[in-house]
Amino acid sequence: MSGSVNPARYEAWYHTPRGRWIGDTEFGLLMRLLQPAAGASLLDAGAGTGYFSRRFAGAGLSVTGLDPDPAAIAYARERDARVRYLQGTMTALPFADASCDYCAAITSLCFVPEPAAALRELWRVCRHGVVLGLLNRPSLLYRRKHGRDGYRGARWDNAAQVRAWARALAPPPRGLQLRYAVFLPGGSGMARVVERLLPAPAPVGAFLAAHLLK
DSSP states (O other), X not given: OOXXXXXXXXXXXXXXXXXHHHHHHXXXXXXXXXXXXXXXXXEEETOTTSHHHXXXXXXXXXXXXXXXXXXXXXXXXXXXXXXXXXXXXXXXXXXXXXXXXXXXXXXXXXXXXXXXXXXXXXXXXXXXXXXXXXXXXXXXXXXXXXXXXXXXXXXXBOHHHHHHHHHTOSSOOSEEEXXXXXSSTTOOHHHHHHHHHSOTTOTTOSEEXXXXXX
């Protein structure tokens, strides 16, 4: 979530028909990649209004949400008492090494000027792995939305960039899974049909999910 976005307005988008479909699609893909055990701990870095933090908590995980924006954190705290929220930055996480099972950064890394440094921090504090949700440059959404509205200031990445970040990690990941979703971002009936027909490895979805296994 960009710091310039009103939290209530940002959250309201997820309750529109299109936003609900996109949120469900992205969360479903992230959970298929993670396959976490019930009760596992997860840090949601760049949690924003806590939309995905709440989804992870609802799936039975013990969740901590972190965001640099005090307005977003205050809004998130009012929404769900199951999640512990802290103010902080992704490039200097206030946690000890290997202090949580998993880390997640869902579209938040797209607004961090030093993504490789942020990923090193996420890698440092996790025990089992990191899952990323990124804006995919080779996608229809990029053609329509880059530099506009809530995407203003966002970085659009691709699989090659994720692989380069992964190669710089120590210890190196023992595995890297890349999957895609939201191939037609309009949320129409046709978009939902295409979503079911196209395989998740097809590299043209707007949402690039990366799972780095430790």
